Structures are given as structure tokens and as C-alpha cells.
Amino acid sequence: MKKYSIFSLLRNSINFHQDWQKAWRSPDPKSCYDVIIIGGGGHGLATAYYLAKEHGITNVAVLEKGWLGGGNTGRNTTIIRSNYLWDESAALYEKSLQLFEGLSQDLNYNIMLSQRGVLNLAHNLHDLREINRRVNAIRLNGIDSEFLNVNQIKAFIPIINISRKIRYPILGASLQRRGGVARHDAVAWGFARAGDARGVDIIQNCEVTGIVHEKGRVSGVETTKGFIGAKKLGIVVAGHSTVLAGMAGLRLPIQSYPLQAMVSEPIKPIINCVVMSNAVHCYVSQSDKGELVLGAGIDSYNSYGQRGSLNVIEDQLAALCELFPLFSRLRLIRQWGGIVDTSPDASPIISKTPIDGLYLNCGWGTGGFKATPGSGWVFAHTIATDQPHELNAPFRLERFTSGALIDEHGAAAVAH
Amino acid sequence: MLVIECPWCGPRSEEEFTNGGEAHIKRPSKPSALSDEEWADYVFMRKNTKGIFLERWSHSSGCRRWFNAARNTITNEIAAIYHINEKPPKEIS
Numbered sequence: 431m432k433k434y435s436i437f438s439l440l441r442n443s444i445n446f447h448q449d450w451q452k453a454w455r456s457p458d459p460k461s462c463y464d465v466i467i468i469g470g471g472g473h474g475l476a477t478a479y480y481l482a483k484e485h486g487i488t489n490v491a492v493l494e495k496g497w498l499g500g501g502n503t504g505r506n507t508t509i510i511r512s513n514y515l516w517d518e519s520a521a522l523y524e525k526s527l528q529l530f531e532g533l534s535q536d537l538n539y540n541i542m543l544s545q546r547g548v549l550n551l552a553h554n555l556h557d558l559r560e561i562n563r564r565v566n567a568i569r570l571n572g573i574d575s576e577f578l579n580v581n582q583i584k585a586f587i588p589i590i591n592i593s594r595k596i597r598y599p600i601l602g603a604s605l606q607r608r609g610g611v612a613r614h615d616a617v618a619w620g621f622a623r624a625g626d627a628r629g630v631d632i633i634q635n636c637e638v639t640g641i642v643h644e645k646g647r648v649s650g651v652e653t654t655k656g657f658i659g660a661k662k663l664g665i666v667v668a669g670h671s672t673v674l675a676g677m678a679g680l681r682l683p684i685q686s687y688p689l690q691a692m693v694s695e696p697i698k699p700i701i702n703c704v705v706m707s708n709a710v711h712c713y714v715s716q717s718d719k720g721e722l723v724l725g726a727g728i729d730s731y732n733s734y735g736q737r738g739s740l741n742v743i744e745d746q747l748a749a750l751c752e753l754f755p756l757f758s759r760l761r762l763i764r765q766w767g768g769i770v771d772t773s774p775d776a777s778p779i780i781s782k783t784p785i786d787g788l789y790l791n792c793g794w795g796t797g798g799f800k801a802t803p804g805s806g807w808v809f810a811h812t813i814a815t816d817q818p819h820e821l822n823a824p825f826r827l828e829r830f831t832s833g834a835l836i837d838e839h840g841a842a843a844v845a846h
Numbered sequence: 847m848l849v850i851e852c853p854w855c856g857p858r859s860e861e862e863f864t865n866g867g868e869a870h871i872k873r874p875s876k877p878s879a880l881s882d883e884e885w886a887d888y889v890f891m892r893k894n895t896k897g898i899f900l901e902r903w904s905h906s907s908g909c910r911r912w913f914n915a916a917r918n919t920i921t922n923e924i925a926a927i928y929h930i931n932e933k934p935p936k937e938i939s
Contacts, residue, residue: 684894732867740847741860
């Protein structure tokens with residue numbers, strides 16, 4: 431892999447950009463791998479990268495049924511934060527945020543991380559108490575978080591509407607200054623390129639059609655490119671987790687829902703942070719291209735169609751226009767949906783399974799992007815050592831039997 | 847947006863309805879005899895069918911009555927709507 435640097439940019443610009451090396455190879459699958467990761471999104475690619483980097487396991491393939499990062503990795507609203515209430519979640523998401531902070535250097539790929547601050551608004555007395563409790567809990571875990579009153583919010587983001595006469599007036603907010611956004615495609619591409627450089631085979635347009643296991647142990651996968659043998663198998667497929675787990679005869683507490691997002695026409699820089707509101711369910715930030723990136727909620731019914739209902743968007747845009755009346759004249763230019771894998775306690779499952787050599791990473795629901803490097807890091811540890819890292823030990827599949835749930839509904843600063 | 851045909855009120859917008867998740871889940875007849883695994887299965891494990899899915903809906907902003915539906919979760923097409931006490935139509939199950 432040729433290193434990207436200011437000199438390589440200069441050299442190639444003189445040469446009219448004719449000689450850039452391909453970012454990763456497109457090999458044919460080998461007959462057998464030490465580890466196969468199903469799912470070429472951010473989490474799967476990060477897992478493969480950390481298997482190679484941290485554990486020296488390089489005989490690894492990532493199988494992707496479409497193209498890299500074409501699922502939820504390319505459909506999210508790119509928000510990164512670690513302001514979670516419970517200790518288990520805080521530790522996991524904070525690990526991820528810390529990895530994000532060094533990721534561009536680590537991968538030699540600019541992921542365009544921008545720690546511009548994430549603001550979570552309170553609209554009623556209960557929100558205020560909840561946010562104060564959460565700010566304190568987060569600070570006790572050594573993570574930055576602070577409370578802003580209405581005047582401080584107005585100073586931080588001057589275009590926001592702090593009128594007391596609107597339906598859901600703003601009463602306060604929590605702020606995580608280290609939170610922000612990153613370029614979602616770049617995260618997938620950076621992990622793919624760096625993983626490929628360490629020997630990981632990335633195989634696109636290769637859909638898994640069956641999981642082969644005998645006597646409680648996996649031996650490989652049936653795919654559209656034929657049988658591929660594997661000693662260990664990791665399923666990291668978000669919305670299709672139950673479909674893949676079903677191929678191995680497992681039942682999961684996962685439901686798949688459409689989650690929608692949209693962007694406005696591009697405008698000059700106007701909003702300098704990420705604003706999220708749980709009560710009116712709206713989140714907004716501005717991309718480097720100038721588009722407002724807007725997130726809506728999930729639909730009320732489960733679905734695999736990558737589109738959502740109009741009423742969800744209507745509610746979200748009504749909330750946006752009340753918080754920022756000056757956005758009311760903006761036009762939307764794109765809208766899309768992704769299929770998210772929600773779990774009963776709004777926390778992920780990063781776990782071994784009853785089948786030897788089969789590992790599961792799912793249940794990230796509406797908030798997986800922020801966890802991409804951390805998820806890959808702990809999942810690589812789980813696969814390589816056949817036991818969970820202490821960071822993901824609480825996120826086992828067995829917690830639904832033992833009852834030790836990590837209930838992040840609403841506590842995660844935004845409703846899941 | 848879905849248009850759902852309530853058996854009592856006729857076709858109405860999806861916004862008037864509440865989705866009740868998977869249909870035909872039986873409450874355990876002997877709750878005290880269940881193991882932890884069986885409880886976990888009853889409380890948390892659900893079908894997440896890609897294809898025809900049998901589910902419950904409530905017309906919560908209308909007549910407030912419950913009914914069952916068979917919906918294709920890929921196209922969102924509703925193949926059948928039937929009474930809450932009924933089994934799914936034969937051509938579907």
C-alpha cells in the first residue's frame with residue numbers, strides 16, 4: 431500500500447492523477463479462511479482490520495453482498511458521541527470515540543473527523559432533570575459533558591429559537607464538546623484499505639446463502655460464489671441479522687425497522703454543531719458540502735424495504751422548523767431509509783453464540799455509526815481469543831436469559 | 847405511507863394505527879414451570895420475517911380494536927387482514 435501524504439498528492443497532481451494505486455484489491459475468494467466476516471459495512475471492515483492489526487490474524491475475508499459501505503454505513507447521519515448513561519455503554523462508546531480521535535493517522539486515511547460538539551436539548555422539566563442526571567453520570571465515568579442553560583445555548587448556536595411561546599420551548603441542554611461528525615464513507619473505505627494492506631481479502635458482490643455447521647461447530651458458508659470454508663465466522667449484518675442467524679438455527683431478540691434520513695440543498699455554513707432533541711425527535715448537523723443532514727425516527731412496524739413512511743418525515747421536519755424557523759424555506763434534495771436492527775434494551779449484542787466458532791455483532795439499532803471502530807475492536811478480540819473483552823462482556827446474548835439488560839431507551843440522549 | 851383496511855372502519859392512514867408486533871404468540875399456560883430460557887424466548891425472542899409476516903395492529907386513533915394482518919415486509923404490501931381470534935388464511939400460512 432502506497433502511503434497517502436502531501437508529497438503523494440503533489441506527485442500525482444503533476445501527473446494528472448493517472449497513477450493512484452487502487453485502494454484495495456478485489457481478489458477471488460480462497461477455499462478456506464481462518465476468519466470470515468459476513469458484512470462489509472464499517473463494523474465488519476473494522477473487525478477485519480483489528481483482527482489483522484491487534485491479533486495478527488491476516489487470513490481473513492470480508493464478504494459483502496453489495497458494495498462496501500452501501501448499507502447503513504452509507505445511510506446514517508454520521509454523528510459521533512459517547513454521552514451514554516450506564517457504565518457499560520459509556521465504556522464501550524468512549525473506547526470507540528477515543529479510537530475515532532486517532533483513526534485518520536492510524537489508517538492513513540482522512541476520515542474528516544470534526545469534533546464540533548453534540549447538543550442534546552431538554553424541552554420540559556423531566557428532560558431537564560434527566561439531562562442533569564446524565565451529565566453527572568457521564569462525568570463520573572471520566573467523559574466530558576456539561577450542562578448549558580438557555581442563554582448559553584443561544585450563545586453556542588445563535589440561530590436556534592429560544593422563544594418560550596413555542597409548543598416545546600427549549601429549557602436547557604447537555605453538551606459533549608468531543609462529540610461531532612465524521613465522513614461515513616471514508617470510515618468504511620479507510621478500514622477497507624488498511625485491512626487490505628494487512629492481507630484481508632475484501633470480496634464484494636458475494637451474498638451468503640447458507641451457514642454450514644456440523645456437531646455444533648461452523649465449517650464455512652455457502653455463497654453466490656460457491657462454498658468458502660472458515661474456522662471462525664462473524665455475523666455483522668445489521669438489519670439482516672435475524673436472517674443470517676436463522677441460517678444457523680438461532681433465534682434473536684432483534685427486530686428490523688426502517689430508519690430515515692435526508693439532506694437539504696447545500697447552503698453556506700450556518701450551524702456549527704450537532705443538535706439533537708429527544709422530545710421532539712429531530713437531529714441536525716451541516717455537512718462539509720453545506721447540506722443540512724437531518725435524521726428522523728424509525729417507523730412503527732418492522733420492514734426490510736429500504737424506505738420509510740412520510741408521516742415520520744413530516745413530524746421530524748415540523749420539529750426542525752420550530753427549533754430553527756429560518757430553515758422553513760429550505761428544500762430537501764435527497765431522502766432515504768436504512769434497515770436498523772433494534773434490540774429490546776436498545777443496546778448491542780456482541781457475543782459468542784451456542785455454536786462454536788460463530789460470533790454475533792448486531793443490535794446497534796439507530797446508533798451504530800459512532801461505535802464503528804470500538805465495535806470492530808472488541809469483536810476482533812472476541813473472535814481472536816474466543817472470549818469477550820471486558821468492554822463487551824456485558825453485551826452478551828445471554829443477558830436476555832439472565833435479565834441483566836443494559837436499558838438505554840431514552841437514556842442514550844435520544845430515543846431509539 | 848401505508849393505507850390499512852380496518853375490519854370495522856375501512857381503509858385508513860397508517861398514522862391512526864399502532865403496530866403490535868408478532869401475532870399468535872401464546873402466553874405460557876403454566877408460567878411457574880418455565881425455565882429462564884423459555885421465559886427469555888417468550889418475552890424477548892421474536893420472528894423478524896423477511897417476507898410474509900403475521901402481525902397485530904390496533905386502530906388506536908379510531909375504533910381502538912385489535913386485528914391481525916399478513917404483511918410482506920419487503921414490499922409492505924398487506925396480503926390479508928383477519929380477525930384477532932382467527933388463524934391466518936390458508937393461502938398464506
